[in-house]
Amino acid sequence: MAYAVMHILAVIIFLDLLRHYVFKKNKFPRYLVVLGGIAGLAPDIDIPLGGLLHLITGKEILSHGTLTHSFLLALAFFAVGIFLHSKKNYVWSRISNVIGVGIFFHILLDCFYGSGMEKFFLWPFTKILSACNLWDLYPYGNHIDAVLLVLWLVHEEVHQKVKDWF
Ligand SMILES: [Zn+2]
Secondary structure, three states, rough: OOOHHHHHHHHHHHHHHHHOOOOOOHHOOHHHHHHHHHHHHHHHHHHHHHHHHHHHHOOOOOOOOOHHHHHHHHHHHHHHHHHHHHHHOHHHHHHHHHHHHHHHHHHHHHHOOOOOOOOOOOOOOOOOHHHHHHHOHHHHHHHHHHHHHHHHHHHHOOOOHHHHOO
């Protein structure tokens, strides 16, 4: 699994680039970028929540890397986003889609970083995604975080986008 910083940073950078280069800023308000970043970390809520449930019930009700780390959960948010868009509820459609992007990125990163949870990414099905074993980036996590953050800051400064954050 990737570190928490990467889970947030990767989604924020992706959504911020979309905001600047694909959508107009007024169609893609800044809160969506922040929400996406939080959604990028959200699947790991199963760690404290699972621990709490275990403490209360004494049973393993929510295991790390199952329900919240399933690509099907991301697809469910995209499906809701498409449905809401068809009903012309654009605000909640975008919110649902950025949450889907956050969850999707989280699972992708856990896959690339080698999480040992490959058999859960299509939960509740048990198909193992063998491509996840190829990357094993976990030992380089801190370095990748730092390089990505520096590159993004340089991009924001060079293209004079830092002021957009204030
Ligand atoms: Zn995770």
